[in-house]
Amino acid sequence: MKVVKHSGNFVEFDPSKLKQSLLKSGANQEVVEDILKAIKKEMYDGMPTKQIYKMAFAMLKKASNAHAARYNLRDAIQMLGPAGFFFEKFIARLFEAEGYQAKTNITLQGKCVSHEIDVVIKREEQISMVECKFHGGRDAVSDVKVPMYILSRFNDLKDKKHHIxxxxxxxxxxxxVTNNRFTSDATAFGNCSGLNMLSWDYPSHNNIGTKIDKDQLYPVTCLTTLTMAEKDKLLVLDVILAHELKNNSGILEHIGLSPNRIKNVLKEVSVLCKNK
Structure with missing residues (x-):
């Protein structure tokens, strides 16, 4: 049976991929099998994958808010847009969790021109610039022109002394860093030029997705007990990660949540970030 991807392309439906993503959310085998059976009953030729995702998400949410939040992770990263400013802050938080100091949105003078840098990180004595390429659509990719352009900016900055x-x-x-994917030419050029490349699924064992799961650095945008308007308010208040809400009922009260809703949000955060 054919399904329609976000790009509009028709592909053969692969239930094993759906099963894998459901299991990755933390749902147990029984819940996953029930969801797969329910979806297969509703399947039709040419069904959009977006509709399949919505069905799976709704059923997963009934079983566990935290599992639905994990399942919603990639879309939650896209909610850090539209401009990508909060995505840059999120990436800074990922690096900070690995022992880096991080500063966002700074301007540095290069040899030829000045440059606005998304994130600058430091660990021990090594300082790196981090350029974030945020895409609002799931199928957008960063091609080879991106590392070519950023390499030229890096070369203009690297021989200068800076006050950071x-x-x-x-x-x-x-x-x-991109929230989506790099083309194969982009990663080939980046690696050949000594650039560090990080995307949703690259490198295979230390990408954005695995970093989030490893350190439970889930963005507040993945929480299912908050509305989008409430998530936006938290982002503006510099609450980027879900675990930053732990034992912080005051900020939830500040954005207008009732005591009962605060309790539900903190419960979801506790289950989602149980080791933080």
């Missing part, structure tokens, strides 16, 4: 963390900082490395 001290008054005598040198940028020695460069990262390119």
């Amino acid at each position: 963390f001290s008054g005598n900082d040198t940028i020695s490395n460069c990262w390119i």
